[in-house]
Amino acid sequence: MKKIEISKLLPVAMLIALIIVGSQLSDSFFSIGNFANIIQYAVESALIGIGMTFVLMVGGIDLSVGSVLAFSSVVSAKMALSNVALPLIFLTVIAIGLACGLVNGFLVTRFNIEPFMATLAMMMIMRAVTFLFTGGGPLTGTVGDSFKQIIKGRTLGMQNGIWYVIAAFLLALLVLNRTRFGRHVHAVGGGEETSKLFGVNADKIKIAVYIISAVLAALSGLFIAARIGIGEPRSGQGYEMTAITICVIGGISMTGGKGSILGTFVGTMVVCMIKNLMNLMNINTDAQPIVTGAVILITSLIVSRELVNKRKKLVKEV
Amino acid sequence: MAVLKSILPKALFKKRPYIREYKNEIAISLLIIVVFVVSQFLSPVFLSADNLLNLLRQTAYTAIAAIGMYFVILIGGIDLSIGATVQIVGMVSIMMMVDGVSIGVTIAAALAVGLLVGLLNGIIVTYGRLQPFVVTLVTRQIMQGIVLVASGGASISGDVPDTFMQIGAGYIGFIPVPVVVMFVIAVAAFFMMRKTTFGRRLYITGSNQTAAYYSGTNVRRVKVLAYVLCALFATVSGLLSVARIGAFQPTTTHGGAAGMELNAIAAVVVGGASLSGGKGSIVGTLLGAVLYGILSNLFPLIGISSYIQQLIQGFIILMAVLISSKGKILRVLRKEGAKVA
Numbered sequence: 001m002k003k004i005e006i007s008k009l010l011p012v013a014m015l016i017a018l019i020i021v022g023s024q025l026s027d028s029f030f031s032i033g034n035f036a037n038i039i040q041y042a043v044e045s046a047l048i049g050i051g052m053t054f055v056l057m058v059g060g061i062d063l064s065v066g067s068v069l070a071f072s073s074v075v076s077a078k079m080a081l082s083n084v085a086l087p088l089i090f091l092t093v094i095a096i097g098l099a100c101g102l103v104n105g106f107l108v109t110r111f112n113i114e115p116f117m118a119t120l121a122m123m124m125i126m127r128a129v130t131f132l133f134t135g136g137g138p139l140t141g142t143v144g145d146s147f148k149q150i151i152k153g154r155t156l157g158m159q160n161g162i163w164y165v166i167a168a169f170l171l172a173l174l175v176l177n178r179t180r181f182g183r184h185v186h187a188v189g190g191g192e193e194t195s196k197l198f199g200v201n202a203d204k205i206k207i208a209v210y211i212i213s214a215v216l217a218a219l220s221g222l223f224i225a226a227r228i229g230i231g232e233p234r235s236g237q238g239y240e241m242t243a244i245t246i247c248v249i250g251g252i253s254m255t256g257g258k259g260s261i262l263g264t265f266v267g268t269m270v271v272c273m274i275k276n277l278m279n280l281m282n283i284n285t286d287a288q289p290i291v292t293g294a295v296i297l298i299t300s301l302i303v304s305r306e307l308v309n310k311r312k313k314l315v316k317e318v
Numbered sequence: 319m320a321v322l323k324s325i326l327p328k329a330l331f332k333k334r335p336y337i338r339e340y341k342n343e344i345a346i347s348l349l350i351i352v353v354f355v356v357s358q359f360l361s362p363v364f365l366s367a368d369n370l371l372n373l374l375r376q377t378a379y380t381a382i383a384a385i386g387m388y389f390v391i392l393i394g395g396i397d398l399s400i401g402a403t404v405q406i407v408g409m410v411s412i413m414m415m416v417d418g419v420s421i422g423v424t425i426a427a428a429l430a431v432g433l434l435v436g437l438l439n440g441i442i443v444t445y446g447r448l449q450p451f452v453v454t455l456v457t458r459q460i461m462q463g464i465v466l467v468a469s470g471g472a473s474i475s476g477d478v479p480d481t482f483m484q485i486g487a488g489y490i491g492f493i494p495v496p497v498v499v500m501f502v503i504a505v506a507a508f509f510m511m512r513k514t515t516f517g518r519r520l521y522i523t524g525s526n527q528t529a530a531y532y533s534g535t536n537v538r539r540v541k542v543l544a545y546v547l548c549a550l551f552a553t554v555s556g557l558l559s560v561a562r563i564g565a566f567q568p569t570t571t572h573g574g575a576a577g578m579e580l581n582a583i584a585a586v587v588v589g590g591a592s593l594s595g596g597k598g599s600i601v602g603t604l605l606g607a608v609l610y611g612i613l614s615n616l617f618p619l620i621g622i623s624s625y626i627q628q629l630i631q632g633f634i635i636l637m638a639v640l641i642s643s644k645g646k647i648l649r650v651l652r653k654e655g656a657k658v659a
Contacts, residue, residue: 061451113639114593116396116451117583121639124580125632131625241459244452254449286466293460297453301446308447 010302011250011266018273026280034276040161042272043151044069044220046265047164048239049246050172051213053264056247057176057189058202058209059256060108060115065217065243067126068100069236072221074134077231080147081139089147093222094215100126101214105207123240130233139231150226164223168216173261185209189256238289245296246271251303342590342598346605353612361619369615371494375562377611378496379555381604383578384585385507386551388603389544391586392524394595395443395450397548401577402461403435404556405568409465409474411557412566416476424482428557429550435461436549440542458579465568475565486562496558503551508600520544525596552578580635585610587638610634 023030048065055062072093079089100122107118153160176182187195188202196202217239224235250267252259274295278288357364383400390397407428414424439457443450488495511517522530523540531537555578560566589606591598613634617627 107636107640111640113636117593117639118636120580121632121636124635125629128625128629128632132623132629136625238459241455244455248452254452284467286463286471288463289459290463290467293456293463296456297442300448300452301442304447 097215097218101211432553440545
């Protein structure tokens with residue numbers, strides 16, 4: 001019988017354990033209302049997690065998501081404050097994402113800069129641009145009701161946020177598993193040289209995944225602006241860590257090629273549930289990063305240990 | 319490609335091989351001189367003795383951390399946690415000083431904290447076989463959390479003895495103490511890299527791990543030690559900066575999300591190191607820190623807002639990495655050209 005891999009079971013096991021522990025620790029945790037609440041507030045993490053999955057799949061990383069999110073949120077808040085039509089705001093947000101993703105992609109592919117360094121610099125630059133845009137403080141005022149309805153409204157009796165989460169995961173699942181582009185993403189991550197020999201334009205695929213990541217981050221920025229109704233230049237700090245946590249828990253390999261959107265989904269749920277649980281138990285928000293940090297370290301250590309053992313076994317067999 | 323080849327003054331290197339060896343250092347020195355001369359015209363205050371001493375002192379903090387970062391980058395790693403290390407060390411030492419603990423014990427405790435952080439980073443990266451930037455990003459997050467929880471997000475101040483303040487604010491002759499410490503550390507590091515087995519092992523581990531392993535280097539131990547050195551140097555830098563103010567503020571050293579670590583990385587990369595390891599020198603790192611220090615001293619003097627400064631810093635880092643990776647491309651092309659010829 002084939003030995004069951006811990007790393008594949010780990011995310012689901014964590015989710016189940018979390019639900020059991022959560023319902024013991026807090027009375028209000030295990031209820032439909034709370035779960036709906038968790039998913040509704042998971043929109044930003046889910047979108048950024050999906051984007052990060054695509055980037056990690058090709059062996060890259062995108063640390064600039066938090067800053068791109070912040071920039072798009074202040075820009076969309078500014079537009080909403082001056083009563084610009086919704087479709088125009090949407091287009092601008094997508095354009096911001098496209099531009100940031102293109103820059104990241106070009107820096108990584110054409111200029112051969114290590115992805116984490118290029119996106120780290122972008123993170124710094126976009127954060128500075130965001131502060132320059134608002135002049136330092138938040139942009140406040142009254143935004144139109146239709147802008148708030150983007151995230152707060154209900155469609156068919158369910159909060160819009162839940163619909164976005166469902167749509168995003170379904171779309172990502174389709175793109176990654178059922179399209180040629182998705183296969184190419186897998187191929188480039190599995191072995192860039194090999195995929196090139198098979199005629200895949202690896203650079204193009206890489207630029208595309210950075211664009212996906214940045215556009216999703218920009219959309220999250222729009223949702224955050226709609227949620228809080230102001231343009232807060234400090235929003236989105238630490239989101240790159242949230243995304244990495246989601247992917248690590250979801251079993252997405254940091255070196256590329258391995259992972260699935262289902263893993264990302266489970267990872268998102270685990271991360272958002274941990275956060276929800278910590279809030280329900282009144283754990284200090286400053287202490288929360290310590291817990292999530294420890295979770296990333298332990299999970300990735302378990303996974304990497306298994307990989308090493310597997311390699312050792314292979315060597316022995318040979 | 320012929321164009322690329324013609325840009326490089328090949329004849330220059332052929333006659334004087336030592337110039338080739340110090341190509342990077344010479345280029346940065348020239349750049350520093352140019353920036354220095356230009357700065358003088360941009361701001362009348364720049365060349366005053368006060369400002370120059372201030373510049374040197376600010377450079378010292380970055381330079382000490384950058385030398386530590388150099389070891390880690392040399393072995394092909396990276397440490398994104400030094401900003402958080404500086405914070406946690408600052409907090410611990412100020413807390414102990416306010417509680418009336420003696421200076422010796424405080425410094426020892428601070429160094430112990432740094433040692434622990436470095437050991438953790440190094441052991442998790444090498445024995446856990448994880449990517450260094452992920453591990454150090456996580457330890458950064460954890461340390462920032464610890465600092466915020468322990469300090470309650472508020473600044474810590476109180477009766478800090480004058481002798482402790484002298485470490486950061488004092489002078490030896492007319493030179494600020496941090497600058498003296500920087501020179502001592504730089505000279506020690508220079509000799510360690512040149513004259514000791516450990517220094518040579520750092521180089522060989524960085525340029526070819528497998529070769530290092532087969533020639534009898536304990537690669538893992540060398541790597542862990544590099545992270546330990548990096549954290550310790552960050553600790554020294556943190557002690558010097560916190561002793562100057564005599565109080566701790568939980569938000570000072572991580573302006574935005576990226577703080578000290580980016581300054582240090584920029585200095586190292588500007589100094590000619592490659593992020594894939596095996597390249598660069600202590601002198602280059604020192605010069606990189608000086609160049610970075612001059613620029614960040616100059617910007618406020620000519621009235622550039624702090625947000626634009628951050629923007630420019632981002633671009634400097636990008637340019638530095640770009641140039642170091644461009645160098646890689648050029649070398650590959652030149653090699654291919656030699657093969658064809």
